[in-house]
Each structure stands twice: as C-alpha cells, then as structure tokens.
Amino acid sequence: xxxxxxxxxxxxxxxxxxxxxxxxxxxxxxxxxxxxxxxxxxxxxxxxxxxxxxxxxxxxxxxxxxxxxxxxxxxxxxxxxxxxxxxxxxxxxxxxxxxxxxxxxxxxxxxxxxxxxxxxxxxxxxxxxxxxxxxxxx
Numbered sequence: 001x002x003x004x005x006x007x008x009x010x011x012x013x014x015x016x017x018x019x020x021x022x023x024x025x026x027x028x029x030x031x032x033x034x035x036x037x038x039x040x041x042x043x044x045x046x047x048x049x050x051x052x053x054x055x056x057x058x059x060x061x062x063x064x065x066x067x068x069x070x071x072x073x074x075x076x077x078x079x080x081x082x083x084x085x086x087x088x089x090x091x092x093x094x095x096x097x098x099x100x101x102x103x104x105x106x107x108x109x110x111x112x113x114x115x116x117x118x119x120x121x122x123x124x125x126x127x128x129x130x131x132x133x134x135x136x137x138x
Contacts, residue, residue: 059133066129069136087122094118 046055060068070079090097098115 062130062134065133066126069129069133072133087126090118091122 059065067080067084070083073079094115098112098118
C-alpha cells in the first residue's frame with residue numbers, strides 16, 4: 001500500500017502551494033546565508049570620501065562592471081539603457097520565446113536548448129564584459 005502511495009506522490013505534479021513553499025524556504029535559506037557571509041567578511045570599501053579631493057578613477061561594483069565597460073566605450077543611451085533593458089527583457093521573455101510543453105526543469109535538456117543557449121549567451125556576454133571591465137580599468 002505504501003509503495004502505491006509513494007509512486008502516486010512521485011508522479012503527481014507539484015501544486016502551486018507546494019512550489020511556493022519550497023521557493024519561499026529556498027529564498028529564506030539563501031537570504032540567511034548571504035546575511036551570515038555579510039557578517040563574517042568585512043566589505044571592501046575604500047577610504048572615506050573627501051569632497052575636496054576627487055579620486056583618480058572610480059570603478060563600479062562587480063555586478064555593474066559590464067555596464068561600466070559598455071558606457072566607457074559606447075554611446076551612453078545605447079550602452080547604459082537600451083542594451084541592458086534588451087538583455088533583461090529577453091531573460092524575462094524566455095518562457096514565451098522558447099516555450100516547452102511538459103518541461104522537466106532540467107538545465108540544458110533537449111527541449112530547452114533554445115532557452116538554454118539564449119541564457120548562456122547573455123551570461124557569457126555579461127561575464128566577458130565584466131572581466132574586460134575588471135582588467136582594463138584605469
């Protein structure tokens with residue numbers, strides 16, 4: 001009897017409430033881990049700001065290095081607004097760009113190839129531009 005019940009539970013799809021509970025718990029655990037890391041490691045801040053002395057170079061936080069590199073070498077409107085909006089809009093629209101019926105949620109699965117390639121392309125672009133920004137900063 002328990003084998004039949006276990007098989008039916010494994011085959012049944014997750015309900016919205018179950019999924020929200022799992023995602024909420026995952027978000028809570030990640031938030032607690034990040035808060036713990038923030039308490040353990042001192043932030044890499046520079047010296048206090050002095051309004052009388054302008055720093056020779058300013059570098060964006062690591063998450064914005066790719067945008068800073070684009071802004072340094074491209075037109076401001078295209079590099080600072082249009083391209084980031086296009087990239088984030090593409091990521092937000094992936095479920096509609098490459099829909100998969102009966103998907104299993106596996107990374108790089110056969111049915112997810114288009115969405116996975118788009119995602120990996122955008123991530124690769126952001127990482128390579130961030131590395132360029134890190135290596136070529138004055």
